[in-house]
Amino acid sequence: MSLLRNIASRLRSLLEKKRAAGELDEELYGFLEMAAEEKTKQGMTPKEALRAVRLERGTLEATKEIIHSAGWAFLLETCWQDFCYGLRALRKSPGFAVLGVLILALGIGANTAVFSVVHAVLLRPLPYNDPDRLAMLWVSDTRSVGWAVSDGSTSYQDYLEWRRQVHSFQDLAVFYKRGWSVVTLTGEEPKKVQGAFVSSNFFPLMGVPPLLGRAFTEEELRRRERLIVLSYGVWQSRFGGSPEALGQKLYIDGKPWQVVGVMPPEFRFPFLAGNWEDHIEDEVQLWAPLTTNPSDEPSASGSLNVTRSPGKARFQVVGRLKPTVSIGTAQNEMDTIARRLAGEYPDSNKTLGVRVRRLDEYIAGEMRRPLLLLSLCVLLLLLIACTNLATLSLARGVARARELAVRAAIGATRMRVVRQLLTESALLAILAGGTGLLLAGPTVRMIVALSPVNIPRLDETRMDAAVLAFSFLLALLCSLAFGLVPARRFSACDPHELLKTGQQSTATNTLPMQGLLVGAQFALSLVLLVSAGLLIRSFVKVLEIDPGFRPDHILTVRMLVSDPDAAPRGRIADYYQRVLERLRQIPGVQAAGTVSNIFFLEENRNHALRQVEGHPAEPEANWTPLVWAQIGGDYFRAMGIPLLKGRYFHSLDGPGSPPVAIVNQTLAKRYWPGEDPIGKRLKGFDPRGQNDDWVTVVGLVADMRSHGLERAPMAEIYEAQAQSGEATPNLVVRTSSGPVLPAETIRATLRSLDKGVILSGIETMQDVLHEQTAPRRFQAWLMGLFSSLALLLAAAGVYGVIHYFVAQRIPEIGIRMAFGASRTDIVVLLLRRAVRFAGTGLAVGLALAYWSASLLKKMLFGITDTDPLSFVGALSLLVLAALAATYFPARRATRVDPMVALRYE
Amino acid sequence: MPNKPSDLVQGTLDMLLLKTLALEPMHGYGISVRIEQMSRGVFRLNAGSLFLAIQRLERAGLIKGEWKETENSRRAKYYALTEQGQKRLSSETREWGKQVAAIARILEAS
Secondary structure, eight states, X not given: OHHHHHHHHHHHHHHTHHHHHHHHHHHHHHHHHHHHHHHHHTTOOHHHHHHHHHHHHOOHHHHHHHHHXXXXXXXXXXXXXXXXXXXXXXXXXXXXXXXXXHHHHHHHHHHHHHHHHHIIIIISOOSSSSGGGEEEEEEEETTSSSOOSSOOOBOHHHHHHHHHHOSSEEEEEEEEEEEEEEEETTOOOOEEEEEEEEOTTHHHHHTOOOSEEOOOOHHHHHTTOOEEEEOHHHHHHHHTTOGGGTTOEEEETTEEEEEEEEOOTTOOOSOOOSOSSSOGGGSEEEXXXXXXXXXXXXXXXXXXXXXXXXXXXXXXXXXXXXXTOOHHHHHHHHHHHHHHHHHHOHHHHTTEEEEEEEHHHHHHGGGHHHHHHHHHHHHHHHHHHHHHHHHHHHHHHHHHHHHHHHHHHTTOXXXXXXHHHHHHHHHHHHHHHHHHHHHHHHHHHHHHHHSOTTOTTGGGOOOOHHHHHXXXXXXXHHHHHHHHHHXXXXXXXXXXXXXXXXXXXXXXXXXXXXXXXXXXHHHHHHHHHHHHHHHHHHHHHHHHSOOSSOOTTEEEEEEEOSOTTTSOHHHHHHHHHHHHHHHHHSTTEEEEEEESOSOOOSOOOEEOOSEETTOOOOOGGGOEEEEEEEEEESXXXXXXXXXXXEOOOOTTOSTTSOOEEEEEHHHHHHHSTTSOOTTOEEEOOGGGTTSOOOEEEEEEEOOOOTTOTTSOOOEEEEEEHHHHOOOOOEEEEEESSSSOOOXXXXXXXXXXXXXXXXXXXXEXXXXXXXXXXXXXXXXXXXXXXHHHHHHHHHHHHHHHHHHHHHHHHHHHHHHHHHTTOOHHHHHXXXXXXXXXHHXXXXXXXXXXXXXXXXXXXGGOOSSOTTOHHHHHXXXXXXXXXXXXXXXXXXXXXXXXXXXXXXXXO | OOSSOBOOOTTOHHHHHHHHHHHSOEEHHHHHHHHHHHTTTSBXXXXXXXXXXXXXXXXXXXXXXXXXXXTTSOEEEEEEEOHHHHHHHHHHHHHHHHHHHHHHHHHHOO
């Protein structure tokens, strides 16, 4: 109550300031007069009396000031004064203002940009209800080394067991992704769309209700009703966002599905996580009941493919934890369940474990480390910028020392001077924050454009309120960081001393401090430059790798026959055959082939051949990654993989002839070291053992890095598509010279043979490789950019300090030259100064960089974390920068005319 | 009269002002003279702190000002205790007594 009244009366007094001031004046004046009257009664002259009263009671003006300064109004007023004064001060030295704002804006802009990315990818909660309690569960095979975190699939039977036994989770839901070709009733060209089959409890578990319509029920799922829930994107693009979409039919792989619901735009699941085959356009757009996959044979029991065979394990499991259960507890319980299952079903589950991970961590996946690294880098950059600004402010503060001394002399308290200086730096920082935001916009776009395609949620990066708040806070923090040093320094000056001696004495005192700050900038810049050097060198090393084939002049296409599950094997083989024949007739086409998979970029499980003639079974400990690929046409010639021995497949290798295979060098070395592999016989690994025929090796080809450029080639066996009958959807076409085959030509050719074929990923091989190196390119670019900025800032810092030093020492230099110092002596004097500043910083920086490089170890390729070139390069860049930054002021110093210089004294 | 008047114990000025005004309504100068007299010159108020205290008390509604003629036919603002001020004075006096006694006990303890 009294507080309210208090505020009210203060506000009133603020409004009625004038009137109140008038009354107060009268009252005070009366007070002093009465006191003076008393004195005259005691016999003083009126003049003496007035003087006595002033001495005893304070003057009218001082009293008014005291009373005035107790109010809030006063605080606001002085802040405003400081603000105006700060603005004027900045306007008076526009060079400093512009430079300061730019330097800080660089730092703030870079931080804002990186923060908005980190915010979108790592920090923002997932668009589900209570996302902290969602987790992914998947099977891990204890045999394999480094089995992929992101894509361990689970068999349906295991899911059912988990769901029956587990107590840590409220519920578990199951889903799997699948590419579909989709047409609407209006009969558009089929388009490949990623869909997911999900269990009926999936949507309730995620806790997101459909925007329109509904999800499907358990009952409908059991009845295998072809119902579908659309993503917001498909609803917009295929149905124009009309509510009439509900109840309409969508043709998927030739069969009608009824639309029952539309999800809100922010709902995306599953997010893409580190899968190279699926690009962003392949995000899941449709959700259908788990039981409606047409390729699943409806069995009598109505349940799904319940085989335990790992080959058929294609399900992914998402769970919602009970409110009080931690992820660790859940993991422990799942471990117990896994052990129990291993005991019950030793055939299938003996080596299987279960991994549980928070959904957000699962989605962010491997992007965590690079993004955190990036955040650290920009933070360092900001630190450098702040240090730089502190040096500048110090230099400028020396020039202003006299002004501050005058202020102190006429009664400004130390607090008041500090506040004034801090207000100025805050003003600068806010200006810089604004400019930084302007810089951040393009930087974010650049980061998104440069980024590898597989960063989940990166496309959702926005400059939203959180980002704005972040950069504003950052600006204020910076203003404290760079403003406090000079403010403390100068407010502590003794005004008497300063006014007596002028600037010189204090000026020299700030040099050690400036030197320290410059040293710090060099140390931090060295850390950044070395890290950037290491990452750039790794990137270059990756680019230098021989991929094992010739990526020039190759166009790749993925062609999916519209209904792969329904089409008979022979028809697909026939289609490939006709495609290849037609392509060969196109002028300029040198070779064309098909393959099941060109690259196997995910971690591959360790395997062994089931049997190799004349060899004992391979112990599990010796297993390494091994893949089978099916090829058709002139695949090797199209890719430019040289045949080392034996022969290619030819038209006689058909379903009726004895099975043959071509192996690569790694495989040959693994099983027949030092022997000729041609004519050797082998049998496939487990899931492929449907027929027990011996496969004869007829050819040996060179290794290619199908496992990713950065991994050593793995053992590979190639089969003829005609013999294995499996789909080889990847088409590889090599043209003789000139540009690669136009995408349009290939599209038209393939369509003319099958209207319903779905084409995707029409890319040159060079682009494919480019994408594979995208994460490294991303890191190298950004680190390069940020560290060059750091270099620039460090150079500016040295320049500022030496320039300032020269300006201060002109009389001294004049005297030295008058006494016979040569120009070289002067330059050496200055260089020695610069080296002392930068050198100490570089020494400290070297130790820091050595340590930070060891943190980067895991991200390096082809070099060690003590790579001499990176260290020496970074060091010499900085030394050069220091020398260049000293050169210009030094040149100015040597032009000093002793006579002119001495006149200053 | 001592040359250097003592500083008031922190926070006691308000209480002294209330006490002074409890006797009779008075203007600013009157208050300062009265406090000086009553303290036998130990406390001397400068105009700044006096008027700050007056404003503070008036805002809190403990005293009320009114412009009047003085005996020397000069206009001055006279301050009087409000009912609330009366209550505050008696409660503060009680509290002060307690504190002084307590402090004295502490200081005398050996």
